[in-house]
Amino acid sequence: MxxxxxxxxxxxxxxxxxxxxxxxxxxxxxxxxxxxxxxxxxxxxxxxxxxxxxxxxxxxxxxxxxxxxxxxxxxxEPRSDKPTLNRRTEALVGQVVPLERAIVNGHGRVQIADAFWDVTGPELPAGTVVRIVSSRGMSLLVEPAV
Known part of the structure; x- marks a missing residue:
């Protein structure tokens, strides 16, 4: 040594x-x-x-x-029992909510709990019930809920 x-x-x-x-x-x-x-x-x-x-x-x-x-x-590594915990927009996918503001030119708005979220989707009037299908950044993609 x-x-x-x-x-x-x-x-x-x-x-x-x-x-x-x-x-x-x-x-x-x-x-x-x-x-x-x-x-x-x-x-x-x-x-x-x-x-x-x-x-x-x-x-x-x-x-x-x-x-x-x-x-x-x-x-x-152990899998989380809440994989979308810090991914708020991903956690909203699948929820059904009414449109707070009509979707015009592809853009509208919904209210979920006490927060307002920008949405994109087909032209729909305010009050239409929509389903959140995905997220892109802080915007949610919606489609009419059936």
């Missing part, structure tokens, strides 16, 4: 990446930190590894560790 500048550098890089992950969690810097820690171990155990080989190993191990995360861990 030999402690030299390169060994200490990889240890510091790994610790900085782990610290960055702790400060702003997102599971990305963690995997780069694992790659830096692996290069640290390689440089510690195998002396005189060229710097270019160290950097190449870091790049390859970073890629591999991120792919392991994406294929193994990312797909195993």
């Amino acid at each position: 030999q402690w030299n500048t390169e060994t200490v550098t990889w240890a510091v890089v790994a610790l900085l990446l782990f610290a960055a992950e702790a400060m702003a969690p997102g599971a990305f810097m963690l995997w780069l930190g694992f790659a830096a820690a692996a290069v640290f171990a390689i440089v510690l155990l195998v002396p005189n590894v060229p710097v270019l080989a160290q950097v190449a190993a870091f790049v390859v191990l970073s890629f591999v560790s991120i792919q392991v995360y994406r294929s193994w861990f990312r797909g195993r």
Whole structure:
């Protein structure tokens, strides 16, 4: 085992990446930190590894560790019982409401609870009951409810 500048550098890089992950969690810097820690171990155990080989190993191990995360861990996240919780317009799809303002030239308005929403759809008079079929940004696409 030999402690030299390169060994200490990889240890510091790994610790900085782990610290960055702790400060702003997102599971990305963690995997780069694992790659830096692996290069640290390689440089510690195998002396005189060229710097270019160290950097190449870091790049390859970073890629591999991120792919392991994406294929193994990312797909195993628990599914939400409320997938549209923070997607208000998507949560409104399927609701049936009366038009508050007629749809003229493709644009109208509905009131849902205490909020007014812009709608697009076919020409319809005010008071017509419509079904929300999709959303585009903050606008709802409606069709006549039957």
